Amino acid sequence: MYKIGIDVGGMSIKAGLVDDGEIIKKSIKETNKSGGADNMIDDITQLVNNLLDESGLSIEEISSIGIGFPGVVTSGGRVSCVNLGLDNALIVSQLEKNFKGTHVKVGNDANVAALAEYAYGSMNGYNSGVMITLGTGVGGGIVIDGKLIIGENGVGAEIGHTMVATNYYDCNCGNNGCFETFCSATAIIKYAQKLLEKNRKSIIRDMCENNINNITAKMVFDAYKENDEVALEIVNRFKKYLAIGIANIVNFIDPSVISIGGGVSNASDILLDGLSEAVKQHLPFKKTEIGDIVIAKFKNDAGIIGASAL
Incomplete structure (x- = not known):
């Protein structure tokens, strides 16, 4: 059926x-x-x-x-x-x-x-998996032995609202330091706007036609590939906190696989480059092996x- x-x-x-x-x-x-x-x-x-x-x-x-x-x-x-x-x-x-x-x-x-990723996609065949969706915000899902882990009140997988550091702006939830204020498309755009407002030189200005309200995360990643100084700073900061966020997940759950989805995952070559090694640097035991970090199969x-x- x-x-x-x-x-x-x-x-x-x-x-x-x-x-x-x-x-x-x-x-x-x-x-x-x-x-x-x-x-x-x-x-x-x-x-x-x-x-x-x-x-x-x-x-x-x-x-x-x-x-x-x-x-x-x-x-x-x-x-x-x-x-x-x-x-x-x-x-x-x-x-x-x-x-x-x-x-x-x-x-x-x-x-x-x-x-979806656990049953048919990038996490299929693993005993336990965590999916992180990097989009306008940061979402998440935890699957262990085929079962979703949502907690007693349905908020057990709010990965985007775990705390990673103090930030220069508050999250929409009212807290400061949420994972999604560092590692979402919104976070990338806000930080790009913050730097360009300081009159930093960047090809991102040309891409957005000198209107910072038109900046997209894709523009930043494209500029990164051109070794643009501002884009390098933005993406390196993003990857730093992505590694910290994933390290928190490893410390809590130690899953067999972590799958990264959402619109930002389209820059998979940049995201995955050196990510596993960076995550290990934030773990209490530096030589600890961690689960695979992969890109989600399904999009929309x-x-x-x-x-x-x-």
């Missing part, structure tokens, strides 16, 4: 018909800006029905529906996401009624992306594939 995976985002909701980790058909709709549990249930119901109609299938041919949300999802299935107007919402029971008892499961979007489809594997 087929499974359906759903990736809920602030801008859109994507659904996919999945067979053994392979997406057969996709359907997408804009997220209802009004928010709230009722609207979310209606959106998901409509999206799944559209997917079934387009595929010529009935709900009886679907073994389960998995949904990844960009927020806190407890072990009891309660979903909280400020951007979507969800506050401790229980939506599973209503969806199961709408779909004639088909089993519905929910999880955090970064966690389900980790599950990780949420759908992982949700289907819940």
Whole structure:
């Protein structure tokens, strides 16, 4: 039987018909800006029905529906996401009624992306794995013996909010020193803007047409490849704290593999260069072996594939 995976985002909701980790058909709709549990249930119901109609299938041919949300999802299935107007919402029971008892499961979007990599991607075949998503923020997921580790209250894999150092700006969560304020695309852009505001010379100025608000992480990595002095400083700082963040993970979990995903992972040649050696320098025992550090296999489809594997 087929499974359906759903990736809920602030801008859109994507659904996919999945067979053994392979997406057969996709359907997408804009997220209802009004928010709230009722609207979310209606959106998901409509999206799944559209997917079934387009595929010529009935709900009886679907073994389960998995949904990844960009927020806190407890072990009891309660979903909280400020951007979507969800506050401790229980939506599973209503969806199961709408779909004639088909089993519905929910999880955090970064966690389900980790599950996708563990089940079918870069972490497949390992006993334990941690995925780090380096995007606008930093997300994470922990899988041990095939099971997601989310903690009692659903916040057990908030890797992006582990503390690595004092920073010059606060995280959106209100704390200072969060991993994601050093190693996200946002962090790269903010630090580039900070340096260029000091009138530093850099080819990044030409790339962004002298408007620092147009800077992207890709521009910084491209400039790094040209040995631009500012870009070198930005990327070396990024890699320093990436190594510290990963060392924290090794100290806590010592996983068999750490997979790096998200948009920043497109610069994989730069990220992986010397990374394992740098991580070891932050461990209490310098000669300790660590798990493999790899680049995630799935990009934009990780949420759908992982949700289907819940």
